[in-house]
Amino acid sequence: MAAFTDCDHQCEAGCASYGSRPDGCRHYTCAWIDGWGAKSDRPDRLGLIFEVAPGPVGGLAVRGVETRPGGLDSDAAQAHLDDWRALRAQVSVQRYGA
Numbered sequence: 001m002a003a004f005t006d007c008d009h010q011c012e013a014g015c016a017s018y019g020s021r022p023d024g025c026r027h028y029t030c031a032w033i034d035g036w037g038a039k040s041d042r043p044d045r046l047g048l049i050f051e052v053a054p055g056p057v058g059g060l061a062v063r064g065v066e067t068r069p070g071g072l073d074s075d076a077a078q079a080h081l082d083d084w085r086a087l088r089a090q091v092s093v094q095r096y097g098a
């Protein structure tokens with residue numbers, strides 16, 4: 001499935017095939033699922049999803065990907081990016097559709 005496109009299984013309630021979803025969906029995780037952030041930071045609410053992994057030279061590598069156009073531009077998103085950078089994480093971002 002191409003990035004930034006709706007999945008055929010997506011429905012109003014979430015996933016119409018949740019019980020038999022593919023392994024890629026079953027094993028995917030993000031910072032919010034792993035316990036980071038508040039309820040308002042859920043990716044569809046924040047407009048940004050954070051993926052956190054060990055950095056290639058130590059520390060953390062944080063990737064922020066917009067879940068909607070302009071998601072990176074909110075004050076909340078920018079504050080979170082600043083917080084990650086304050087932790088000396090290697091931060092990269094991806095605009096919606098880019």
Ligand code: SF4
Binds near residue numbers: 014017
């Ligand atoms: S969990 Fe996977 S199969 Fe279900 S809607 Fe999301 S991308 Fe599609």
